């Protein structure tokens with residue numbers, strides 16, 4: 001039967017869509033009903049109708065599902081933050097597992113998926129270490145804060161979100177009181193006028209350090225000192241900042257930050273590793289589960305201490321440092337320069353000297369580095385944004401043939417697409433573990449282990465040795481083998497030692513770098529040397545240039 005807009009239907013919800021909506025059938029007509037959960041029998045009003053399906057609004061729950069629970073937050077239905085609060089946590093975990101499985105089967109074409117049990121939380125509330133509250137005005141002109149209603153920018157007033165830390169409320173109370181006292185206007189998206197746009201709060205779960213950052217449409221905030229005085233009364237506060245965003249767009253944070261009091265960052269720990277987090281840094285929002293997610297990635301990487309690992313899309317180096325605890329060398333790549341600065345600082349803070357970080361696109365840096373060094377990787381970890389990996393990157397991974405690929409994904413649809421590509425080209429799906437980083441929402445994170453089917457791929461060629469046509473003379477074999485032997489990597493140290501032994505003088509790294517550069521040779525292998533080149537210094541004498549060229553010839557670099 002066909003239904004039209006405004007028709008009322010009664011149906012039993014039998015499935016759950018990827019956005020958490022209930023799905024049921026009325027006389028063969030499929031209806032998607034937001035806020036209905038599997039097992040409910042509901043009455044819904046058709047709001048939009050297509051030929052065989054439509055979207056309905058929940059009018060009444062006739063018989064509630066046995067898996068329905070009372071949402072902890074009274075705004076759960078209107079607010080855009082949570083989609084699954086009305087479903088028991090156990091069922092939420094089932095939903096997420098089957099979402100991942102469904103994508104791997106339908107998009108990836110996989111069968112017999114080696115699925116591990118989803119890692120869920122014991123307490124699926126108050127897990128977020130970061131909250132960004134928009135500030136606005138109610139219809140009657142009061143200053144309000146809360147969250148955007150689903151798909152709109154109207155603010156649902158709520159200072160006590162069930163996903164955030166309980167301390168947020170006190171911060172918001174103090175900020176709003178300050179705005180009222182100093183007659184500070186909230187920003188109005190429609191007119192572009194008003195000052196305070198958002199309140200960003202970050203909380204270190206393992207250090208109890210808190211940062212409050214006001215995002216303002218201007219340079220200064222009236223009564224800055226008074227605000228600091230008020231916020232300092234919160235025992236966990238260590239940092240009060242403002243972020244300037246005068247742009248008329250939806251992006252929350254601007255580029256400029258200014259410290260009002262305390263330190264410009266908070267520190268938090270994941271496992272044994274400490275991270276400094278500033279207002280602009282990307283940091284996973286669920287610290288308890290992040291430790292488990294990274295732990296799973298580390299487990300899948302199977303490191304013994306001798307491995308060379310790439311961590312692509314590394315952000316502030318969070319996974320990189322986790323891996324660096326057990327690997328010989330970890331190289332991270334990330335597109336945002338400031339994040340790479342943080343990654344380097346975090347490596348230093350934790351005393352790692354086996355990491356190296358590159359700014360750039362993963363799909364450009366990895367092929368470039370591989371072409372230059374020819375160095376293979378034992379393990380490649382990727383943690384891309386929702387759109388997944390670029391195909392150029394996947395084809396480089398195929399070329400490099402690491403023994404294992406660990407894929408950390410926040411979107412199982414693009415994950416399935418990328419896994420299909422890799423598994424059609426020599427990799428095997430070994431393990432899949434969903435991790436619930438965002439309880440009560442429809443998001444699910446997944447960690448996947450792929451291993452190369454034949455780590456040392458070989459082809460069989462039949463040859464006959466001896467004398468005569470079509471046969472390979474025996475004495476040629478050793479010579480041929482020598483030609484194919486991979487060349488030893490020539491280091492600056494080897495060149496220096498050679499020159500000192502043969503000529504009796506020392507040459508500076510910068511001189512070697514300069515000669516290499518003049519000869520058009522790649523400079524990748526000594527970042528310090530490249531840095532040295534930028535400094536003003538004398539040029540090497542003709543004698544030293546000759547010695548360096550001789551050494552390069554000796555090692556067959558030229």
Ligand code: SAH
Pocket residue numbers: 282283284312313314315316317318319333334335336339360361362363383384385
């Ligand atoms: N692994 C990190 C960050 C993951 S989020 C963590 O767990 O904290 C994905 C990251 O990929 C973001 O930091 C984003 O800036 C970065 N990114 C997006 N596109 C990229 C690309 N093409 N190459 C490299 N990094 C990219």
